[in-house]
Amino acid sequence: MKPPTRESHVSPETRNAAGPVPRRAVTLAVLCAGMFLVLLDVTIVNVALPGIGRALGAGPAGLQGVVDGYAVAIAGLLLGGGALADRVGHRATTLLGLGLFGVASLACGAAPGAGALIAARAVQGAGAALFLPGSLALIAAMYPGRAEQARALGMWAGVSSTALPAGPLLGGALVDSAGWRWIFLLNAPIVAAAVAGVLVLVRDPGTRRGGAPLDRAGMMLAPLALGGLVWTVIAAGHGHARTATVAAVVAVAAGAAFAVAERRAAAPMLPGGLLRAPAFLGANGIALIMNLVTNGVLFVATLLLQQAGGRSAFTAGAMLLPMAVPLALLAPVGGRLTARFGPRLPLVAGTAIAAAGCLSLLRVGAASHATSYGALLPTLAAIGIGDGLIVTAVVAAAMRTAPPGRAGLAGGFNNTARQVGTALGVAVYGSVAGSALRPERFASGLHALAWVSVALWVAALALTWLVPAPSPRRRRDAATFRRRTEGTALSRLR
Structure with a gap:
């Protein structure tokens, strides 16, 4: 008798919405490309700030607005984007978000002044806030089985995570060769291709909620x-x-x-029962801490390499690859671990590795910035490895706790937690470290941030125990399912 795996309980309607495997694979690639573009615009703009300041006459406050206008718009609007996606349909909001993001990118590239650029960046963030939860929910609908969904989310996380190294490198190359406006204008043809792909490939999974008012x-x-x-x-x-x-x-x-x-x-946008679910809060708390520490460390590391070390933006971006490459490579591995063992194991391993690596910040000294990179390197590598193990598991854990029909809300809340963590991390870590042109104060700030980072990772480690581990029966069912499908085309899992 076939064991009652999650895959065997998927409704025929959901299986039909998922579509054949080749179609799903191409659709997943299109959605991953859109996610890559959204995350790329978080990091690509940083290397262009000096050129933007010179061209538009923007001071420090204006340049801060260029960066934070995007992050704050995403963080503030993601919950609404998730609720709207559940209400009107995930395909519709995905298309609307992509279109808004593309139009705003053209406005950024043509901005005549700092104020217009900040406003266009905020509209970009609004488009991203519509796209992110809808696209995650579409992936969840296409891959309804627990194991295959974890693997799909691992691929999604792996592709999107490459935006971290690509941002500084691609941004530096574009700024040096074509000018800062092209970091925005380049988005338009990619968005147009993604919109065409969604229109042709993505079917409406029929998840919209009716009846109750928005x-x-x-x-x-x-x-x-x-x-x-x-x-x-x-x-x-x-x-x-x-x-x-x-x-x-x-x-x-x-x-x-x-x-x-x-x-x-x-029909509350954020049901009280969801906020009272320990597993949901635990997963999103880990997500917030992950982005807070990662982006905070990334910010001060960039200051150390560029402001203090006098390196070019492209060189500094290359020196940050020890953080970015493990994250991109290990995200699919984290997905496979989550599929096999559940999310708790990769979450525990990732937070522990990252916590240990942050202690290396204590070795960064003020005497020689040339040698500081050797002390910074273990922290970058450990955070990259830890995040690679965490990112898929934390998304899967948050999505699994959502009630039926609220996958868009769960995806929106998880991404909100991460974007809030990003904004807070840059603000807090930048404030504590100060200017890298004052070596003694900067080194002292990094030493304090080492202990802050370790404490935050330990708190995330404690939150992993709120995430339920799979039952022995579920592990047996998953193992049986893997044995029965080994060597068989994935199309049988439609």
């Missing part, structure tokens, strides 16, 4: 609360006390109003 109050208040929180940290880190106070008031007021609105909403 939670409009929640969709307006969540961006205000999250954006206010992020801007509070950013402003405080730059010593702008008045701006930080105003942003904090906005964050608190909007957060309180959001909580009241969610309790009264007929």
